[in-house]
Amino acid sequence: MDVLKATISIALLSQAVAAAQGINFGPSIAEITPEWNNVFPVDNFNREVTTPFWEPTLMNDTTTTEISQQLNAVSNASFIVYDKEMYRLLNVSDHNASKTVEVIFKFPDKPSYAQRQIHDGTVYVPEMNAVFFTDLYSPKPGYGMRAIPFVWRINLSNNSSPNFEKVYPDPPFTIANGAYYHNGAVYWVQEGNYTTPGGVVRMDPVTLKTQVVKNNFYTHRFNSPNDIVVSNSGAAFFTDGYYGHDNFNDSLNPQLVNGVYRWDMNTGNIKMVAGAADGGFFNPNGLSFNADQSKLFVTNRGNNSADANGARTIFSYDVTATGIARREVFAYTDAGFPDGIKTDRDGRVYGAVTGGVDVFNKDGTLIGRIKVNEDDVAVNMAWVGNWLYIVGRDYVYRVQLATTEK
Numbered sequence: 001m002d003v004l005k006a007t008i009s010i011a012l013l014s015q016a017v018a019a020a021q022g023i024n025f026g027p028s029i030a031e032i033t034p035e036w037n038n039v040f041p042v043d044n045f046n047r048e049v050t051t052p053f054w055e056p057t058l059m060n061d062t063t064t065t066e067i068s069q070q071l072n073a074v075s076n077a078s079f080i081v082y083d084k085e086m087y088r089l090l091n092v093s094d095h096n097a098s099k100t101v102e103v104i105f106k107f108p109d110k111p112s113y114a115q116r117q118i119h120d121g122t123v124y125v126p127e128m129n130a131v132f133f134t135d136l137y138s139p140k141p142g143y144g145m146r147a148i149p150f151v152w153r154i155n156l157s158n159n160s161s162p163n164f165e166k167v168y169p170d171p172p173f174t175i176a177n178g179a180y181y182h183n184g185a186v187y188w189v190q191e192g193n194y195t196t197p198g199g200v201v202r203m204d205p206v207t208l209k210t211q212v213v214k215n216n217f218y219t220h221r222f223n224s225p226n227d228i229v230v231s232n233s234g235a236a237f238f239t240d241g242y243y244g245h246d247n248f249n250d251s252l253n254p255q256l257v258n259g260v261y262r263w264d265m266n267t268g269n270i271k272m273v274a275g276a277a278d279g280g281f282f283n284p285n286g287l288s289f290n291a292d293q294s295k296l297f298v299t300n301r302g303n304n305s306a307d308a309n310g311a312r313t314i315f316s317y318d319v320t321a322t323g324i325a326r327r328e329v330f331a332y333t334d335a336g337f338p339d340g341i342k343t344d345r346d347g348r349v350y351g352a353v354t355g356g357v358d359v360f361n362k363d364g365t366l367i368g369r370i371k372v373n374e375d376d377v378a379v380n381m382a383w384v385g386n387w388l389y390i391v392g393r394d395y396v397y398r399v400q401l402a403t404t405e406k
């Protein structure tokens with residue numbers, strides 16, 4: 001969010017009117033009061049699932065100017081607050097505080113064959129003080145997703161001036177997506193393509209040498225591995241959905257249901273621990289442990305992000321000695337779907353969605369949102385100390401919070 005823009009724009013709106021209507025506007029924070037949240041001030045609202053709530057188009061009749069002006073002002077805010085806990089997280093006392101989301105990078109334009117660009121796999125490597133993530137170019141109809149030879153590396157040695165650089169894993173990934181740091185290595189999942197099977201690839205972050213470490217389920221190809229976490233004891237959990245086949249035209253016909261696998265890196269044992277077969281998942285995506293690894297959070301998209309019927313859920317599980325158990329609907333997001341998710345030491349879960357990052361407290365209640373630039377979509381995040389780095393489709397952002405990952 002552009003600091004200046006947010007400040008000027010929100011100032012345009014009469015604060016007295018806004019407060020009377022149930023939103024407290026500061027220079028960059030919009031606090032939605034429970035009254036406004038409980039009963040929307042006009043009746044002619046209806047919102048499509050891909051639209052963030054601050055779009056005035058959620059109303060049929062935008063001649064209700066006062067409300068659409070308010071929504072516009074909310075869209076210009078850097079943070080949306082629903083619960084006071086969000087102020088503690090932002091380390092500010094109230095909506096009058098001035099705090100912003102810093103834009104640290106704008107991506108170069110996508111190649112012409114691409115419909116859009118996506119960036120994922122956001123992973124911090126402490127020994128190098130660097131964050132790695134991928135470029136994915138979702139193809140236009142009639143094309144297939146192309147394997148990209150580089151990943152991005154943010155060098156944070158100079159914290160006030162992060163350096164973005166393309167680096168070249170060797171051999172290159174075949175459509176890499178999520179990634180996790182474990183014991184000095186980065187474990188990426190790659191989607192694969194028609195010729196190269198998807199799976200798990202280990203990368204040495206210093207030499208960038210890569211090695212495929214898992215590429216089949218008893219000689220079945222995985223469909224489209226999307227994200228991965230690895231426990232301290234070496235149990236990897238990764239999601240597998242139909243993204244490659246249904247969206248990106250880059251893989252063979254799926255032969256396996258959608259689900260979450262547990263792959264024990266010590267023994268090589270692999271099994272599915274949650275899946276479409278138990279009604280849980282259709283296109284599972286991001287995963288994250290809580291701080292002590294006793295819980296696993298897994299997101300689900302559904303058949304597509306406009307699917308009102310199947311999308312937008314963060315499930316929580318208890319992690320057991322052999323798998324995961326006791327699935328609960330932890331949170332249901334209201335726009336887009338939670339792609340990457342991250343957690344903090346206080347039990348909060350952060351979901352990257354259309355328009356920003358939704359922050360849920362440990363009970364699964366939405367306490368606020370960290371907004372990204374208008375029309376951008378947050379894809380994934382990485383913690384670096386108490387800074388949350390947010391990688392979107394078009395920009396990279398960071399914000400300092402009063403917590404850390406562990």
Ligand SMILES: *[C@@H]1O[C@H](CO)[C@@H](O)[C@H](O)[C@H]1NC(C)=O
Binds near residue numbers: 005
């Ligand atoms: C929000 O920002 C947009 C773009 O900068 C501006 O046109 C609009 O007037 C702002 N709206 C309000 C209510 O501040």
Ligand SMILES: *[C@@H]1O[C@H](CO)[C@@H](O)[C@H](O)[C@H]1NC(C)=O
Binds near residue numbers: 043044045046060
């Ligand atoms: C929006 O307007 C159309 C007619 O213009 C009407 O059929 C529809 O019910 C309205 N929707 C809402 C949510 O008011």
Ligand SMILES: *[C@@H]1O[C@H](CO)[C@@H](O)[C@H](O)[C@H]1NC(C)=O
Binds near residue numbers: 015094095
């Ligand atoms: C915030 O600022 C407004 C004026 O802009 C003021 O009326 C209000 O009392 C302030 N709120 C707090 C909690 O300080």
Ligand SMILES: *[C@@H]1O[C@H](CO)[C@@H](O)[C@H](O)[C@H]1NC(C)=O
Binds near residue numbers: 141143144145249
């Ligand atoms: C899939 O991609 C290939 C090229 O990679 C193209 O020839 C084919 O038409 C595409 N199919 C669809 C359904 O888009």
Ligand SMILES: *[C@@H]1O[C@H](CO)[C@@H](O)[C@H](O)[C@H]1NC(C)=O
Binds near residue numbers: 172174193195196
């Ligand atoms: C498929 O993956 C292989 C290995 O990464 C790569 O050489 C090839 O170019 C990829 N094909 C396409 C169409 O991107």
Ligand SMILES: *[C@@H]1O[C@H](CO)[C@@H](O)[C@H](O)[C@H]1NC(C)=O
Binds near residue numbers: 155156157
């Ligand atoms: C990161 O940048 C510093 C200079 O700020 C440099 O000394 C260091 O070698 C860089 N790290 C990598 C991995 O390139």
Ligand SMILES: *[C@@H]1O[C@H](CO)[C@@H](O)[C@H](O)[C@H]1NC(C)=O
Binds near residue numbers: 158160161
């Ligand atoms: C860090 O970056 C800032 C801004 O580009 C620059 O002024 C400063 O000299 C850099 N510090 C070091 C140690 O390179």
Ligand SMILES: *[C@@H]1O[C@H](CO)[C@@H](O)[C@H](O)[C@H]1NC(C)=O
Binds near residue numbers: 282303307309310
């Ligand atoms: C997703 O699509 C499949 C195949 O078309 C269908 O069987 C399934 O019910 C759909 N799931 C949802 C949640 O809509």
Ligand SMILES: *[C@@H]1O[C@H](CO)[C@@H](O)[C@H](O)[C@H]1NC(C)=O
Binds near residue numbers: 091386403
């Ligand atoms: C919160 O902000 C105050 C300054 O207002 C600062 O002294 C303190 O270190 C911050 N705390 C955290 C956890 O960031």
